[in-house]
Amino acid sequence: MDRHVTSRRPLSAATPLLVALALAAPPALALAPACPSDRASLTTDELLAEPPADDASVVLEGIVTGVFMGDDQLGGFYLQNDESDRPTGLFVYAPRQEPVTPGDRLRVQGRFGHHHGRPQLARIDGIETCGSGRLPEPVTLELPRDAERLSDFEDVRVRFDQTLTVSGHHELERYGNLKLSAGGRLWHPGQTGAFDDHDHAERRIVLDDGSYRARPDPIPYLDDQGTRRVGSQVTGLTGILTHAFDAHRLHPTETPEWEGGTRPEAPNPATGGALRIVTANMENDFVTLGERGAANRAERQRQEAKLNAALLPLNADLIAAIELENRPVARERLIERLNQHGDLTYEAVRHPAPGTDAIKVGITYRPDRLELLEVVADEDRVHHRPPLLAWFGTPEGEPLFGVVAVHFKAKSGCPSSGDVDHGQGCWNERRTAQAERLAQWIEQERRDGLPVIIAGDLNAYAAEDPLRVLREAGKRDLVHTEPDRAYSYVFRGQSGQLDYLLGPGGIAEHVGDAGSWAINADEPAFLGFDGSQPVDGPWRASDHDPVWLDLRVD
Secondary structure, eight states, X not given: OOOOOSSOOOSOSSSOOOOOOOOSOOOSSOXXXXXXXXXXXXXXHHHHHSOOOTTOEEEEEEEEEEEEOSTTSOSEEEEEOOOTTSOOEEEEEOTTSOOOOTTEEEEEEEEEEEETTEEEEEEEEEEEEEEEOOOOOXXXXXXXXXXXXXXXXXXXXXXXXXXXXXXXXXXXXXXXOEEEEETSSOBOHHHHSOTTOSSOGGGEEEEOOSOOOSSOSSOTTOOTTSOOOTTOEEEEEEEEEEEETTEEEEEESSOOOEEOOOOOOOOOOOOTTOEEEEEEEEEEEOSSTTSSSOSSHHHHHHHHHHHHHHHGGGOOSEEEEEEEESSHHHHHHHHHHHHHHSSSOOEEOOOSOOOSSSEEEEEEEOTTTOEEEEEEEOOOTTOSSOOEEEEEEOTTSOEEEEEEEEEOOOSOSOOSSSSOOSSSXXXXXXXXXXXXXXXXXXXXXXXXXXXXXXXXXXXXXXXXXXXXXXXXXXXXXXXXXXXXXXXXXXXTTEEEOOEEEEEEHHHHTXXXXXXXXXXXXXXXXXXXXXXXSOOSSSTTSSSSOOEEEEEOOO
């Protein structure tokens, strides 16, 4: 059992004596004097060059470089030698000791050991303050250049002068961590086609919060809007580099200064009579409580309010809604709330073959802007969520185009054999077959040469096989001209595009403004309707961003 003391004791075993603590900040240029030589001690580099056996008693001398002694922090501090050409550091676990100050030179007696694979000093018997001085200069590192050298500077004070970008925040609420990357956000290899670069390990580092406790309160690194978006940036990050939980991470000793990550405004309404077409993954818009969507009435109210805030500002003339509950009441409720809370009036397309899955696709439209001409669904067995194709014309009955709402097989729920992950996620063969069937079926259902817009969540990135099949069939992205920089989803710190508005080249000539509204994928999940800190507005109404385009029909 660890032994803790509440006062500092001399390292001599002869006479107990309290040692005064200098709490003042160290002089900027003063050198920390060496501890008296009446008792032999080791520096961190001497200790780590020939580490003793675990539980060996050790006397260590060094300069304090990082202090994390709070009750909700690491419970100790880092000591480092002051040799700039060979910096080494070590963590001292001392949760009940009196505070120390960065720049203090200390002599510490304790037991050498390891915690989560890292060497440390614990079971402290005494701490002697020999004086205060200048902190060792941080080692300047740069990613990806120094990625292979990070292990040489573990537990050492370092600085990244470069700009690092938040690429992922899925552990921010749980552990106070952010994934940072060099060179901007990290792109999913399926988006760029760089399938050999699966994790971008040489560009990544974890920004930790000086603690390994779960559920930090308050959640660190949030801005004045209570979020920390993917795409936010920090420059000059300074702190203690270490390695824990299978990743190199940095505990900051200076408050990070954030830039970017600003929440976007809603797109301006369509102009010149253009029709706005939107596809939006609703992330389990379930009227039935306790299933895939809201667990209770309070969550459902928040979910509906968020979805309203996400859809209504888009001023859509047609919405392809993905992940509706597979019950007619879900479609009816969607129309009811759009018409109740907005200035526009919508009607829903009845799905003639909703399939057997728990979720389905749907289409809603403005009858004052579009006339529904015909509806058909593809009941081919390759589709577990049958695509819904609706033909539309002007209110005067002039045929315009078709829109097919689709939702391909997800990459989750992987089988143990067969259609497993070969680099594009599991069920890629199924999604590819769905794309082949979709292209064939659209051609079968063509009316008078009218174009068809594919709208929905294909669960495939732009460089993956299903999109290749659709491109070969003459379908092109009507929204993004640079697919290697397009995204509507962030998964495990990698951004990419799963949601599309696709069509033939002829209709592309009539597309005006287009884009995705980044209200969801960049936002932390805990801001959602079922999160620990739900917020008002569209933020994290879903895990996918809505995608839109303005189609000129004159």
